Amino acid sequence: MRGFARLLAVACWRESVTWWSLRSFLITLIVDQSVAPLLGLLVWTAAAPGAHGVTSYYLALAAVQLLTVSFEQHTFANAVYDGTFADTLVRPQPALLGAVATNLAIRFWYGVFGLPVVVAAAAATGALPRPAALLAAVPSLLLAMALRFCLTCGASFSAFWTQRAHGAVSLMETLLFLLGGMAAPLALLPGPGAAVGRLLPFWAALGAPAEVASGQADVLQVLPVQLGWLVVLVGAVALLWRRGLRRFAAVGG
Amino acid sequence: MTTSSATPAVLADGLGMDFRAPVRPPGLRAALASVVRPRYRTVRAVRGLEFALRPGEVAGFLGPNGAGKTTTMKMLAGILHPTAGTARVLGRVPWRRERSLLRRIALVRGSRPLGGPEELTVLDTLRFQRLLYEVPDAEFRRNLAELGELLELAELMGRQVRALSLGERMRAGLAAALVHRPRVLFLDEPTIGLDVAAAAAVRAFLAGYAERTAATVLLTSHHMPDVEALCRRVLLIERGRVRYDGALDRLAAELAPHQLVRVTPAVAGATAEWERFGTVQERGEGGRVALRVPRAEVPRVVGELLARLPVAELAVEEPPLEAVLARFHQEDAE
Structure with missing residues (x-):
């Protein structure tokens, strides 16, 4: 286990160095990822001027988006398509080491470049979260990071069967946008929409920590949902991985 | 598990690999029908392959494009699972991908000699290999000094991988693949794309390496100078079957x-x-x-x-x- 942790740390460092050299591209990606929450903020501030905590929610959501975003359709799926994934199978390493390391490295740089802007915006709008709420959101954020990775990774595993893994991830991202609290805070959804949405993995992977950080949800109610989905998604990802690997070993990618 | 000199380092026992390739007639109607009733053709890439390599043996694996060389190499390296027969590499079933086996083999592809992030330096890449293959520090330094001298890596060590020429990449890739001293080395077209001088340097290095370390080497190459420089034994594969297995100097006599x-x-x-x-x-x-x-x-x-x-x-x-x-x-x- 210590050996794996060291290997992962070095792999993360390698990927961080790579992404640091791509910093201009990284900044464009951060801007791209920030557009949706900022758009939501503008729309819902105008549409529901009296709604409580919309600003703090969307700023927290922007931070969550930056720290949970995953790109396994570009890292893992492309490695399957261009054959480099086969090379990793010949090495004595977990085959997903590179994808995990890249994921963590990108989130690290997203945090470094993006979070100061979000914090500055929160300070400027008087929407800084309470320290207690922020602290309570940490475990929820960590679970959301794992859930988002599982969702994207699971969809990217479709690369074992099709040439259209990017489409599968795109569909998942759309569901995340619609049902994860990005298009609208779940609290503002009509009828049973909010209650149903809070039971789905999309909210657990995106909106949940933002609601906790902005003081709109109780972390003790959020964590069981997130943990439940994490168990389900880890199981599903493990199953897809085993079947995908079997398929890859049969056809060679 | 250790292997004695009597145990083959590489053994293919009736190894076979069939792929299912989707087929359909041309035209829109056939394209639509294939959604409901997809049809497949079985492609027999490798059939009943039988051979064994003794520890320390260097063998060339020859054949035209599509003969099944790379598929065989992938099965022996553990990437592909065969549809028939079995194989052993250092006594292990390769597609189980046991770490104890993976630490003792290496696959070098001329088309992609050096993987990993391209922004890192050659030395960064080699250090990661040390960690990956759990090479003790003293052994790593010793191997690196030796490989560095033989492959003339001194001036490449501090350079980023992305800035290397193909020949330099191959030299660095060989060092990365060999720094853990693999006992079995699969070389897939190691001189592809290299100029005459670079190819000759790689050949000379590989010949010396195989002799010095007694590693078992299976080489595929379309460049006969590679085979002539490295292999006394060759296996000629044709449509997935071994057509000739014997001494290189008898090959012409057998075939011509x-x-x-x-x-x-x-x-x-x-x-x-x-x-x-x-x-x-x-x-x-x-x-x-x-x-x-x-x-x-x-x-x-x-x-x-x-x-x-x-x-x-x-x-x-x-x-x-x-x-x-x-x-x-x-x-x-x-």
């Missing part, structure tokens, strides 16, 4: 129905009806000719030449391996 008889007349400019003796393949200065003669007729033709002509020099040679293989591949395709 002809030999070359080179004749230099004693008198420059002397003419003869060469076609009576064989097919003229080359003509050189001073009336020198190379005749292609059916193998069985060579003694008779040589006797006649010596009896009828003033001959300064006469030599019987096997045809160049490249020409033999090219002819063999052509016949195979027909």
Whole structure:
């Protein structure tokens, strides 16, 4: 286990160095990822001027988006398509080491470049979260990071069967946008929409920590949902991985 | 688990691999129908492959494109799971991908000699390999010093991978693949794309490495100089089956129905009806000719030449391996 942790740390460092050299591209990606929450903020501030905590929610959501975003359709799926994934199978390493390391490295740089802007915006709008709420959101954020990775990774595993893994991830991202609290805070959804949405993995992977950080949800109610989905998604990802690997070993990618 | 010298380092036992390839007739209707009723054709990439490599043996794995060389290599390296037969590498089933095995083998592909992030330096990459293969620090330093000297890596160590030429990448890739001293080395077209000098340097290094470390090497290459420099034994694979398994110097004799008889007349400019003796393949200065003669007729033709002509020099040679293989591949395709 210590050996794996060291290997992962070095792999993360390698990927961080790579992404640091791509910093201009990284900044464009951060801007791209920030557009949706900022758009939501503008729309819902105008549409529901009296709604409580919309600003703090969307700023927290922007931070969550930056720290949970995953790109396994570009890292893992492309490695399957261009054959480099086969090379990793010949090495004595977990085959997903590179994808995990890249994921963590990108989130690290997203945090470094993006979070100061979000914090500055929160300070400027008087929407800084309470320290207690922020602290309570940490475990929820960590679970959301794992859930988002599982969702994207699971969809990217479709690369074992099709040439259209990017489409599968795109569909998942759309569901995340619609049902994860990005298009609208779940609290503002009509009828049973909010209650149903809070039971789905999309909210657990995106909106949940933002609601906790902005003081709109109780972390003790959020964590069981997130943990439940994490168990389900880890199981599903493990199953897809085993079947995908079997398929890859049969056809060679 | 250890392997004794009697145990093969690499064993293919009835190894076979079938792929299912989707097929359909042309046209929109067929495209739509294939959604409901997809049809497949079985492609037999490898069939009943049988061979064994002793520890320390260096063997060439030859064959035309699509013969099944890379598929076999991938099965032996643990990437592909065969549909028939079995294999053992250092006593282990490769596709189980046990770490204890993966730490003792390496696959080097000429088309992609050095993986990993391109922004890192060569030394960064080598250090990661050390961690990955759990090479003790002292051993790593010793191996690196040796590889660095043989591959002339000193000035490459601090350079980013993305800034390396193909030849430099191959040198760095070989160092990365060998820094853990693999006992079995799979080389897939290691000199592809390299210029003559770089290819010669890689060949010289590999020949020295195999001799020094007694590693078992299986090499695929379309470049005969690679095979001639490295392999005493070759396996010729054709449509997924082994067609020849034996000494390299016997390959031409097995496959070529002809030999070359080179004749230099004693008198420059002397003419003869060469076609009576064989097919003229080359003509050189001073009336020198190379005749292609059916193998069985060579003694008779040589006797006649010596009896009828003033001959300064006469030599019987096997045809160049490249020409033999090219002819063999052509016949195979027909």
